[in-house]
Amino acid sequence: MEALAVRLSHLDSQAEGAIRVVMFFDTLMRRRVDVPALARASAVLAECVAGIRLHGTGRAIRVSSDGRVASAPPGPASTTVPVTLDEEEIGTVWLERPGPPGPLDEMLLDRLAIAAAAVVERYGPARTTMADPALVELVIGSDSDEAGRARALRLLGFHPDLPVRVVAVRSQLPLDQVAALLCLARPVKAAPLADVGVILATTLDPTRIPAGVRAGIGAAESADRSWSEARTALRFTTSRRPVVPYDDLGALALLAQxxxxxxxxxxxxxxxxxxxxxxxxxxxxxxxxxxxxxxxxxxxxxxxxxxxxxxxxxxxxxxxxxxxxxxxxxxxxxxxxxxxxxxx
Missing domain, CATH: 1.10.10.2840 (PucR C-terminal helix-turn-helix domain)
Structure with missing residues (x-):
């Protein structure tokens, strides 16, 4: 890589800078730095404030060009790039450069976003909303044994002593967006199963479900029963009543049989x-x-x-x-x- 950078430097100074940015972040990843260290190194390299925000934590890290936590109020971002993991946006990185963006700012942020996703995945648990459908099926399946269900819940990030609520969803919106709105606290996991989306969470706020989404909410503490109830409740949803908690159905639930x-x-x-x-x-x-x-x-x-x-x-x-x-x-x-x- 260094030899390539030297050869390119004779042809295009911007290409040399781009290669050096790539080498810079490759070195950081080999050193297994954490998210704050990534922000510090990026701010020093960019010579302006660099920021990283991960949606799962809700916390933003802003570092000035001297490598210290930025004390000045946040300025407008001159360049912003999303951090994605498993095709889901899990955060944002940005630069607060006075004036127009630099010629390598976009590349620097692209590499920072890739590095941030790798750090989150490495040191996790990765706070993605979308989950392995096989694990979700194991949690809600009526034929799953309790040991397997408990193991799947642990792998999904749920505490074994907390009951998990199950929501059945039909939506044109991405399932991870619906789940994030429905449950502001963590953990929350979602997966598509056939034509229905499944959301698992310990706490829910049904009032936050956006327009155009239909949702049935299970009531039972056991995940398999809650899933059965959620599917039943989903059948009772209409355009006039798009969100139906199973508890609200009462004897009407018998009509589904x-x-x-x-x-x-x-x-x-x-x-x-x-x-x-x-x-x-x-x-x-x-x-x-x-x-x-x-x-x-x-x-x-x-x-x-x-x-x-x-x-x-x-x-x-x-x-x-x-x-x-x-x-x-x-x-x-x-x-x-x-x-x-x-x-x-």
Whole structure:
């Protein structure tokens, strides 16, 4: 490498500088430095403040060009590069250079980001959110023995004495982003299994789940039962109710055990299926079943209550159910819920 740098120096001074940056970080990695040492060395090399922030710790390290912890307030980053490990962003590195970035700043930060990821992986545990799906399956599998489940939990970073909550997720957002929002504290692990995402955590904040994500949250302390509950709760999610804790279902959870053939053969459910061809009618019925009154339904749909009354009269005739009667409302709610569970 040194001989190559000498030869390149006769051709391109910037190429020589780039090679020397690579050699600099290769030397640091051979010496097995830690994250603070990486920040110090990078700041000295860059001759300006260098910073490293790892999302898992939430702590930022800023070092000035003299190798000491930067005491001045953080300035705007002149160049920033993400730190990635296993295709997941686990942190950020940056330089706070007054004026425009230097010609080698981007290369320096690229090498710093690679080095930081290697240090995290080496000295870990690596605080990545995405986990080995095989380990996650071992944790939530109903046929796993307790010894194997406990070992998998330890490998994933969970304390054996703390119960693990399980969340079943369907989302267009990356699973690691959903998990990080759902559980600010560590550890939290996630993995895709077939068409459902699995999130394991000891603490959860369901209010932080972003829009467009559907999530069922298990309640049991045992991970395998919690997973079964989470999958059941996920089936009850709708656009109106995207997050469903299993505990909130109560006796409704029993509806998930009704065979789908029996559900399809039910006259009320078949009538709901025909109604689904008209999205406005379906939305009106769904809102009415949730609100329980004409005026609350009108408020939620932003229409006059007389319009809701006319719609519900027409829907009731189509279903063969008197929706304004308590018994009819119960029938409609059950039929709508069973229809929503079909093929889910």
């Amino acid at each position: 009704v065979p789908q053939d029996a559900t399809r053969d039910n006259a009320d459910v078949a009538a709901i299926a025909r109604l689904a061809d008209n999205p406005e009618d379906l939305e009106t019925l769904d809102t009415y079943c949730a609100a329980g009154s004409l005026r609350r339904t009108a408020d939620r749909l932003h229409v006059h209550h007389s319009s809701v009354a006319r719609r519900l009269e027409q829907i009731g005739r189509a279903l063969g159910i008197e929706l304004t009667e308590p018994a009819g409302l119960v029938r409609a709610r059950l039929a709508l819920t069973l229809w929503q569970l079909l093929d889910d």
